[in-house]
Amino acid sequence: MALLLVGNGPVLTFTNPPQVFENGAVLIDQATGLITAVGATEDLKKAHPTATFLDAAGKLIMPGLICAHTHFYSMFSRGMPLKDEPGHTFMEVLQRLWWRLDKALEAEDNYLSAAVSVLSAIRCGCTTVIDHHASPSSIKGSLDELARATLAGGIRACLCYEVTDRNGHQGAVDGIDENMRFIRRCATEQNPLLAAAMGLHASFTVTEDTLTATANALRRGAPFPASMGGIHIHVAEDHFDADHCMSEYRESPIQRLMRHGLLGERSLCSHCVHVSAADRALLGQTNTMVVHNPSSNMNNAVGLPAVQEMLSQGILLGLGTDGMSHDMVGEYKSLYLAHKLEHRNPQQMGGTDAAKMLFNNNAQIASRFFGFPIGVLAPGAVGDLVLLDYHNPTQLNPGNFPWHMMFGMSVGDVDTTIVAGKILMQGHRINPAVVQLNEQEIFARCRARCPGVWARF
Structure with a gap:
């Protein structure tokens, strides 16, 4: 032995x-x-x-360290020139940056962005990541490309594809299929370094038909009970998501997910900035996981969630970076400081609660997805x-x-x-005997691919 x-x-x-x-x-x-x-x-x-x-x-x-919500594909945005004036609202940021970038990604870009992210995670001491992927022009097999990079790097990764109707109904169907294929792969292979979830973008880009199809797919083919949920989705990151849902469906995004049976102990709702007390009660009752991303929330100026209230209600609230980095030490500091400023109260967000989110809660979130203690x-x-x-x-x-x-x-x-x-x-040196990702080669390939990605953007 x-x-x-x-x-x-x-x-x-x-x-x-x-x-x-x-x-x-x-x-x-x-x-x-x-x-x-x-x-x-x-x-x-x-x-x-x-x-x-x-x-x-x-x-x-x-x-x-564990990052409970990230986006590998955001790597290609570093230093990228925008073609329009930078967004002034959250929706403009999505439309002018992220929804253009994800459509520009091809299979090789999916792999390389994941490989760079894995190398970054290793250097940051981040051994488990929960990723949320989007590449509408390259959906089929995209999660295998991410897995190829994470397995080569040797870290643990829970992967999903972001289902959305914003690129047409067929794209949503293909996204559901990609998630279910990868969920079945993970169930079959039983690789302790891989886990899967059903990814959804957000309530405001997903139709009723697609939510129904998502719930049905999980009930028919997921290797875990339907009552456990099984999704990874952005929820009420900005007012727009909550307002859109109330206007279209006369309910909040949380209530809508609840109606479709998509909340539960294997479901992860990222952000939850603009959720009501009633929504928080539903999250607690269903044992649904929530992930706060303070640096991203500040960067997008969308506000900060009611962290102390969620913790006091027993909601399993973890910490992520939303793809901005894999530096969980830095994210911990953002968490600790942001809420003090937000509330003009130095007693807000104590170190004990911050550490609980980063260590205890992230550990429980990862353990739920992988099925063993992490x-x-x-x-x-x-x-x-x-x-x-x-x-x-x-x-x-x-x-x-x-x-x-x-x-x-x-x-x-x-x-x-x-x-x-x-x-x-x-000793701050990547071990080539174990990590099958050559940093110099990966970064050179990224720089070579960059002009094509930016041109398609």
Whole structure:
């Protein structure tokens, strides 16, 4: 049995209750990719003398970070010149930027944008991502292209295709088919690095017929009960979504999804900025997951959701980046600060709640999709670790960790990234023996593809 022992540093388990081992170690069975023991370094070294020892050299050892909502395909927007005046409203941003960009993507672009995102995630210590994809001109097989990149990089990824009627009815049908094909692939292969959901864009771009077809497809062919939901969708990111739904259907987007039986413990509603107290009650009653994306919300000037109310109602509220980056340390800081400014209250969004969203809640969200424990350092959980080159100048414990992270850590501290006991990066260097993505080659191919993507845009 091949064992990897990562030790000689403070270990933060993020279990319930949380533990800190001052000079701790994590033992991973590389055959299964699961943690078999967590404890004192010397104790585990004595008990497992043949294990390969990775010396953390005092670095902070904690679970790999998780991004609960992202968009790989946004990579090609970096530095891209717009053909119109930049959008002044949320709908103008969608129409002038994102809906043009996604239509410009071809199969190779899907793969390359995912490959760049995977390499970025590794460098950011982000070991699990939940992606929401769109490429209306290249739907069929698009999720396989993303999976090809995530598997080559060695990270965990839950993938879906964004079903929408904005490009015609056939595009919506093809999107549903692509999701169901990939859901069946994941159920058949049982690869612990892959999971799937049924993607939907948003209520305002999906017709009643398409929502009905989506619900029917999940009931007929999903390997999980229909009562669990199974979708990944943007909800009420801007006022427009809520206003459109009320105008067209006399109900909120949340109520509409509820009517179609699409809420549940495997459903993820991203944003939920403009939802009512009644909507929040439905989210809680159905055990539906919600993901907040503070940097994106600020960038699009759409407002911020009622985070404290959601948490107090027991809603499983996680943290994502909406494709802006894979820097979850930076996103944590945005979360911590944005709500204080929004409410003009320094007591708003305490560090404990922020850390709960990033670590505990994101771990639960990922575990629901994959079906096994992710995001904790405990026997039986996946061996996904990150080592941070952070040396605490004051005492560090589970109670004060959120403020160490807020005021002392940065994404540049990520030294080592490990997934399922495989070392993807060590000493800030991608491990070519494990990661089958050559950074120089991938970036060169992206630059070569860029003129074509921008011309089609």
